[in-house]
Amino acid sequence: MINETFLLNIADFIGIASFALSGFYVATKDRLDLLGIFIASFLTALGGGIIRDIVVNKEPFTFLHSYPSLIVVCVLILSIFFRLHRSDKILKSKLLIFSDSIGLVSFSISGSLVALQSNFSLFGVSLLAIITATGGGVMRDILLNKIPLLLVSELYGTISIAIAVIIFFLNLYGTINFVTLGIVFILALAFRLFAYYKKWHLPYLSD
Numbered sequence: 001m002i003n004e005t006f007l008l009n010i011a012d013f014i015g016i017a018s019f020a021l022s023g024f025y026v027a028t029k030d031r032l033d034l035l036g037i038f039i040a041s042f043l044t045a046l047g048g049g050i051i052r053d054i055v056v057n058k059e060p061f062t063f064l065h066s067y068p069s070l071i072v073v074c075v076l077i078l079s080i081f082f083r084l085h086r087s088d089k090i091l092k093s094k095l096l097i098f099s100d101s102i103g104l105v106s107f108s109i110s111g112s113l114v115a116l117q118s119n120f121s122l123f124g125v126s127l128l129a130i131i132t133a134t135g136g137g138v139m140r141d142i143l144l145n146k147i148p149l150l151l152v153s154e155l156y157g158t159i160s161i162a163i164a165v166i167i168f169f170l171n172l173y174g175t176i177n178f179v180t181l182g183i184v185f186i187l188a189l190a191f192r193l194f195a196y197y198k199k200w201h202l203p204y205l206s207d
Contacts, residue, residue, distance in 0.1 A: 024041050047139045134156070
């Protein structure tokens with residue numbers, strides 16, 4: 001249990017930092033003011049984890065500890081200090097997709113681990129992985145009057161489900177550890193980036 005908690009904290013740490021940066025880029029792209037940037041970044045980075053904890057009937061980790069909020073604040077301060085919002089469009093686009101993909105994979109892993117700790121079924125693990133990975137981004141996009149990435153982006157939710165299924169069976173055979181989760185992280189991240197640049201997506205229904 002201690003080992004799983006350590007792995008969960010690492011996944012959360014990476015996911016929060018990555019989604020905070022992703023939220024920063026989305027907010028500056030839409031020309032929000034400073035408060036809007038903070039709200040968008042906090043929602044993106046922490047919203048999914050809050051929903052996850054509520055679903056498993058736990059007090060939200062973000063409300064009990066200060067480090068999640070501090071991570072977001074530090075990412076925003078560093079982003080403003082290094083003027084990342086003034087990067088050229090190509091670099092900004094690459095950094096956005098990269099940070100968002102890291103957040104997606106990290107939070108899919110953390111959501112799966114929390115679901116396993118609560119003895120969820122395969123369906124429950126998959127659903128909680130998606131909620132954790134996309135919940136904050138969905139809230140942000142709704143707030144900004146956008147169609148959530150979950151519904152339109154290249155294999156976004158599909159990758160989250162695939163991660164959940166793999167982790168479920170890793171747990172079933174007692175092989176969850178730093179190495180196996182590291183392999184899942186790297187492969188899922190690579191696949192997400194590849195799917196984005198190749199414009200892969202699930203089939204659309206035509207009229």
